[in-house]
Amino acid sequence: MDIDGHERVIEVTGLTRVYGAGSDGFEAVRGISFSVARGEIFALLGTNGAGKTSTVELLEGLAAPTGGEIRVLGHDPYRERAAVRPRTGVMLQEGGFPAELTVAETARMWAGCTSGARPAAEVLARVGLGDRLGVRVKQLSGGERRRLDLALALLGDPEVLFLDEPTTGLDAEGRRDTWELVRTLRDAGTTVLLTTHYLEEAEGLADRLAILHAGRIAAAGTPAEVTAGRPGRMSFQLPEGYHLGDLPPLAALGVCGHEHEGRTVRLHTTDPQRTAADVLAWADRTGLRLHALDVRSASLEEAFLGIAGHDSGLGQGVAA
């Protein structure tokens, strides 16, 4: 089956995963369905404990689902692991490699277990570890370890790449380099499924995404589809002596919610252009200059908070 003419490389239907049994059982994944086309970057986004890792482990064939069905490259990744594994690359959250081995030794060891492995030095250079070949794993920084994990996932030149929080622990530059590499892989036809806490990462990188919340998909689509119809935001500082009540009636400005903290006013609006035009016209009429002026359409962050609530614990402003 196709998505807009592209082959579906990952198909998930009614997937459930229950930990434990009987009345003590906990349903971490509660009947989710989605598919990923060849050459697409698909992000699974969610709060802590939403079920991202539980889902990805099933896609990787590390455990059998409690219910539902998974097809990766047309096969059941658990029952037909031998058919799927050589064509997929997996970057787990914790690589757990022997601390005493060097970067080059680790990659060579891994290459020995990987069918059709690329030369280790080439792959390490690709993730920016070309000058760290002789360094022991225990001496690597957290970010360098994530890059080593990524290199190992790439050794077999996989058709499908699973990345579980690939940029956690990376600094802004390392994160951008990883995004660039993931885009290059996608452009060369690799299908990438990644999990992330970082909204900017999903927004900037993913062709499509699903927001998981409490084991269910709360929203899915392209970043633009997921944010469509969500309120945008206008914020500014009112000059000394002015109050929110001095503005025209908020409902008449298209405002559907607001916050006022100190001198800063934040308006939530379904029509940012109209709200901005009306507020600026009011400021002109009144002879005011509004400082720290900012108008923006709904971001994935707003969509996410709308779904998951304000205690989401998600990373924000990553690349700042």
Ligand SMILES: Nc1ncnc2c1ncn2[C@@H]1O[C@H](COP(=O)(O)OP(=O)(O)OP(=O)(O)O)[C@@H](O)[C@H]1O
């Ligand atoms: N082995 C297990 N036994 C029991 N419960 C588990 C087990 N593994 C995960 N869970 C629970 O399942 C739920 C989903 O966990 P999961 O690790 O899939 O979430 P996640 O979205 O990846 O979260 P995070 O972002 O924190 O990694 C959580 O409530 C977690 O406590």
